[in-house]
Amino acid sequence: MLTLEGVRQVFRSGQDLVVALAGIDLVLDRGDFLTVIGSNGAGKTTLLHVIAGNLIPTSGRVLIDGEDVTATPAHRRARRIGRIVQDPLSGTAPTMTIAENLALASKRSKRSLAVALTRRRRREFAEVLRPLGMGLERRLDDPAFLLSGGERQALTVTMATLARPDILLLDEHTAALDPANARRIGELTEAFVERTGLTTLMVTHNMEQAIALGNRLVMMHKGRIVLELGGEKKRSTKVPELVSLFSHRHIADDELLLETAP
Amino acid sequence: MVALLMHAAEQGLVYGIAALGVFISYRILRFPDLTVDGSFVTGAAIASSLVVLQGLDPVVALAVAFAVGSLAGVLTGLLNTRLGITDLLAGVLSMIMLYSINLRIMGRPNISLLRAETITRSITALFAPLGSAAVLVFLAGIVLFIKLVLDFFFKTEVGLALRATGDNEAMITAQGVNTKTMKVAGLALSNGLVALSGGLVAHYSGFADVGMGIGTIVTGLAAVILGGSLIRSRRVGWMTASVLLGSLIYRIAVMFALRYGYVIGFQASDLKLVTSLLVIVALVVPALRDRFVRRPKPC
Amino acid sequence: MRRLVQGVVLGLLVLGLGAALVGGAPIKIGICKIVEHPALDAVERGTIAALAAAGYREGKEVEYLWASAQGDPNNATPIAQNFRSQGVSVVVAISTPMALAAAEVFKGTDTAIVFSAVTDPVAAALVASATDPSGNGNVTGVSDLIDVASDLKLLRELSPSIKRVGIVYNPGEANSDRLTRNAEAAAPGLGLVIIKAVADSTANVAMAAQSLVGRVDAIYVTTDNTVVSAIDAVVAAANEAKIPFLMADPTSLKFGPAIATGFDYYRHGEITGGVVAQILGGKKPNQIPVTYQTGAQVQLNLDAAGKIGLTFPQTVIDQASAIYYGGTLWERE
Ligand SMILES: Nc1ncnc2c1ncn2[C@@H]1O[C@H](COP(=O)(O)OP(=O)(O)OP(=O)(O)O)[C@@H](O)[C@H]1O
Ligand SMILES: [Mg+2]
Numbered sequence: 011m012l013t014l015e016g017v018r019q020v021f022r023s024g025q026d027l028v029v030a031l032a033g034i035d036l037v038l039d040r041g042d043f044l045t046v047i048g049s050n051g052a053g054k055t056t057l058l059h060v061i062a063g064n065l066i067p068t069s070g071r072v073l074i075d076g077e078d079v080t081a082t083p084a085h086r087r088a089r090r091i092g093r094i095v096q097d098p099l100s101g102t103a104p105t106m107t108i109a110e111n112l113a114l115a116s117k118r119s120k121r122s123l124a125v126a127l128t129r130r131r132r133r134e135f136a137e138v139l140r141p142l143g144m145g146l147e148r149r150l151d152d153p154a155f156l157l158s159g160g161e162r163q164a165l166t167v168t169m170a171t172l173a174r175p176d177i178l179l180l181d182e183h184t185a186a187l188d189p190a191n192a193r194r195i196g197e198l199t200e201a202f203v204e205r206t207g208l209t210t211l212m213v214t215h216n217m218e219q220a221i222a223l224g225n226r227l228v229m230m231h232k233g234r235i236v237l238e239l240g241g242e243k244k245r246s247t248k249v250p251e252l253v254s255l256f257s258h259r260h261i262a263d264d265e266l267l268l269e270t271a272p
Numbered sequence: 273m274v275a276l277l278m279h280a281a282e283q284g285l286v287y288g289i290a291a292l293g294v295f296i297s298y299r300i301l302r303f304p305d306l307t308v309d310g311s312f313v314t315g316a317a318i319a320s321s322l323v324v325l326q327g328l329d330p331v332v333a334l335a336v337a338f339a340v341g342s343l344a345g346v347l348t349g350l351l352n353t354r355l356g357i358t359d360l361l362a363g364v365l366s367m368i369m370l371y372s373i374n375l376r377i378m379g380r381p382n383i384s385l386l387r388a389e390t391i392t393r394s395i396t397a398l399f400a401p402l403g404s405a406a407v408l409v410f411l412a413g414i415v416l417f418i419k420l421v422l423d424f425f426f427k428t429e430v431g432l433a434l435r436a437t438g439d440n441e442a443m444i445t446a447q448g449v450n451t452k453t454m455k456v457a458g459l460a461l462s463n464g465l466v467a468l469s470g471g472l473v474a475h476y477s478g479f480a481d482v483g484m485g486i487g488t489i490v491t492g493l494a495a496v497i498l499g500g501s502l503i504r505s506r507r508v509g510w511m512t513a514s515v516l517l518g519s520l521i522y523r524i525a526v527m528f529a530l531r532y533g534y535v536i537g538f539q540a541s542d543l544k545l546v547t548s549l550l551v552i553v554a555l556v557v558p559a560l561r562d563r564f565v566r567r568p569k570p571c
Numbered sequence: 572m573r574r575l576v577q578g579v580v581l582g583l584l585v586l587g588l589g590a591a592l593v594g595g596a597p598i599k600i601g602i603c604k605i606v607e608h609p610a611l612d613a614v615e616r617g618t619i620a621a622l623a624a625a626g627y628r629e630g631k632e633v634e635y636l637w638a639s640a641q642g643d644p645n646n647a648t649p650i651a652q653n654f655r656s657q658g659v660s661v662v663v664a665i666s667t668p669m670a671l672a673a674a675e676v677f678k679g680t681d682t683a684i685v686f687s688a689v690t691d692p693v694a695a696a697l698v699a700s701a702t703d704p705s706g707n708g709n710v711t712g713v714s715d716l717i718d719v720a721s722d723l724k725l726l727r728e729l730s731p732s733i734k735r736v737g738i739v740y741n742p743g744e745a746n747s748d749r750l751t752r753n754a755e756a757a758a759p760g761l762g763l764v765i766i767k768a769v770a771d772s773t774a775n776v777a778m779a780a781q782s783l784v785g786r787v788d789a790i791y792v793t794t795d796n797t798v799v800s801a802i803d804a805v806v807a808a809a810n811e812a813k814i815p816f817l818m819a820d821p822t823s824l825k826f827g828p829a830i831a832t833g834f835d836y837y838r839h840g841e842i843t844g845g846v847v848a849q850i851l852g853g854k855k856p857n858q859i860p861v862t863y864q865t866g867a868q869v870q871l872n873l874d875a876a877g878k879i880g881l882t883f884p885q886t887v888i889d890q891a892s893a894i895y896y897g898g899t900l901w902e903r904e
Binding site: 062085086089092105106110117119124 | 430
Binding site for chain 2: 638639640641642643644645646647648649650652653655656657667668671672674675676678694695696697707744745748749751773828896
């Protein structure tokens with residue numbers, strides 16, 4: 011499904027060169043759910059940028075279904091890639107209504123001069139919002155900026171489901187929410203991924219979540235994948251074990267800055 | 273008095289089309305586009321020279337004016353999105369280039385339409401039974417038509433994508449929209465409308481002048497802001513209506529300043545002061561209203 | 572209270588009636604110009620003075636409505652419409668855009684449009700031809716078209732070595748554009764070559780003038796409002812190149828051109844006032860051909876000539892009506 015070959019990303023910041031990705035090789039099969047952990051500045055967000063097409067890597071290749079998309083612009087990959095980031099503000103158009111936002115997300119092929127919001131579409135949108143239990147189905151004509159962070163992130167997840175992408179990229183998408191909302195959005199995402207079986211890459215600082223969700227886990231450090239766990243091994247690993255695993259690899263704990271509590 | 277109000281309304285409508293153009297760039301795309309100071313004249317230049325020099329039908333001439341105005345928008349859009357020139361600078365560059373281009377189109381700084389078959393003359397002849405109201409009725413007709421077409425457009429899939437481009441560029445990119453194309457298209461539509469307005473103004477006034485574009489952005493913004501402070505809605509239909517209302521009020525105010533300004537001591541030379549004061553009032557009133565009128569919090 | 576209002580209204584009525592019976596209501600004349608500008612202001616004053624001299628005194632026989640478009644052609648039409656709603660009998664429209672707007676708004680009415688300070692009324696379709704004002708029926712006026720060829724001839728007389736003449740101008744000004752074209756048309760016949768330098772705003776005049784240094788033998792500026800506003804920059808360039816500078820605006824003589832020619836705009840206004848008086852006297856606009864002002868003056872600035880080492884030949888001195896010397900203007904008796 012998704013293949014990264016020797017991806018390097020080097021930034022120039024003033025006189026210095028920052029190596030954000032120092033050679034990433036990664037293969038995700040259809041239906042894989044990969045959780046990504048790592049300290050601040052490890053290169054997790056940069057990795058997602060490269061996959062989504064917001065960044066063209068300094069070297070290396072990105073392939074989707076065997077097709078080289080390394081230099082394909084983001085808006086052309088968007089039909090296959092859904093993306094949700096940490097900031098709830100960034101996933102919706104604030105002055106447009108909930109219904110309009112959903113209409114924007116539900117169409118990723120060529121857009122036409124047909125009316126975007128028919129009565130039938132509105133009913134469909136109300137139906138997809140109802141299971142959230144937030145009452146958003148009654149607020150279809152409210153602009154998105156009136157929603158709380160949690161409501162908005164729920165809307166963003168719903169928008170991602172409407173578009174039926176093949177790959178879903180999640181970048182700490184529950185980190186800005188209070189614990190209750192974070193759990194809710196987490197469950198929503200899980201249910202969605204389970205239902206559709208799409209290929210998912212989720213960045214999180216929550217170790218519990220990283221272990222509980224998905225079938226594979228990688229740990230990044232200084233632009234490299236320093237640890238990979240899969241299958242049975244991942245499920246049986248406990249949080250303290252995970253931390254000590256890293257220590258064995260001579261990485262100082264204080265560099266990890268991991269949340270060990272949920 | 274009635275005649276004067278009718279004239280003010282006519283002007284509110286003709287310039288209202290330019291204000292709708294400014295609305296698209298400024299409010300929808302959030303792109304402060306100064307191209308309009310040039311494209312307004314481009315429209316006037318094309319619509320006049322095609323009628324006077326080429327003997328074209330006024331309707332055809334105005335259609336060409338719209339098309340060429342759109343090209344000016346495309347130019348600004350490409351300068352911004354392809355060459356990475358900032359929005360303000362891209363607009364200024366286009367505006368300056370258009371000054372020379374407009375002079376070329378016209379061949380001289382001023383084209384008289386006194387002997388030409390203008391759209392206003394055709395309309396007056398066509399709707400003769402309406403008498404002096406013919407022009408007003410006609411203008412109200414096309415402006416309403418343009419407004420309704422815009423309202424419809426902003427509800428289509430493309431129109432929604434255009435609005436989202438101004439609202440949250442990163443988000444709509446992630447939804448598969450090429451925002452560069454959207455900006456270019458939006459600026460084309462905007463400047464096309466501004467040029468159409470310029471062409472109609474030339475036909476209405478009986479002349480095109482290379483200096484008539486100066487301040488298009490200011491009066492356009494005045495209409496957008498004035499209207500927006502009176503009708504506060506996020507629905508597209510209301511927003512376009514508010515722009516036209518703003519334009520009408522602005523032109524009526526100018527007419528009143530000309531007619532009755534002297535009563536309160538204004539001199540002929542104070543006209544600019546009056547119109548600027550109006551814009552200031554439009555900017556300040558909404559802020560004052562928020563401060564003094566308690567309204568229920570939204571949500 | 573009501574009685575008071577009634578009383579006032581009645582009183583006003585009686586007063587108005589009385590005035591109408593005694594002297595007739597004053598005739599309304601609308602005067603409008605495109606922008607505040609010394610030359611255009613002089614036209615206004617000249618017009619009023621000439622009308623007063625002809626027996627049309629302000630506040631007595633005639634009443635004036637004033638308007639300025641403040642430099643924005645978009646204000647021209649509402650100004651004319653406003654005049655129309657107030658029932659003016661004559662519009663004095665100073666400058667081309669004002670004349671065009673007034674002609675359009677008053678098309679087919681009895682109100683006379685008298686344009687003034689319009690360089691090319693024929694190209695503006697204000698009149699059918701210089702001699703035939705019947706085009707719009709109610710439009711006639713006064714043109715300030717200057718004889719560019721005679722200015723160029725004057726430069727030729729200064730010195731036979733003058734071959735290339737630089738013109739600084741704003742192509743966006745109708746007058747200036749027209750005159751520059753006329754100069755280009757007249758130059759070959761006089762053995763001259765015109766080199767144009769464009770200044771589309773006051774800020775660009777200096778650069779345009781500097782671009783001529785070393786490339787021309789003399790500088791010529793017509794009635795160009797943009798360039799006149801920045802005349803110092805042109806004077807500086809001419810002095811630097813030590814070449815004569817001829818300015819077609821007599822009021823600018825003291826600012827340093829070697830020669831100033833052209834019309835007195837107060838006089839232009841007086842001619843305009845004369846046309847208005849004829850109309851008030853009962854003549855129809857379409858019976859009055861366009862008046863082209865004649866009698867351009869030639870004025871010499873000896874102080875400026877000294878700076879560039881120029882001595883005026885006797886033939887030029889003979890034409891001069893005034894001389895600027897030692898910081899004072901000396902008019903010929
Ligand atoms: N545009 C850029 N220019 C320069 N340096 C950058 C740029 N983007 C990222 N970096 C640097 O690249 C490194 C990796 O950043 P990245 O955002 O991928 O980290 P991360 O793993 O997502 O961190 P966090 O957990 O804090 O979100 C950091 O050192 C960062 O400063
Ligand atoms: Mg990050």
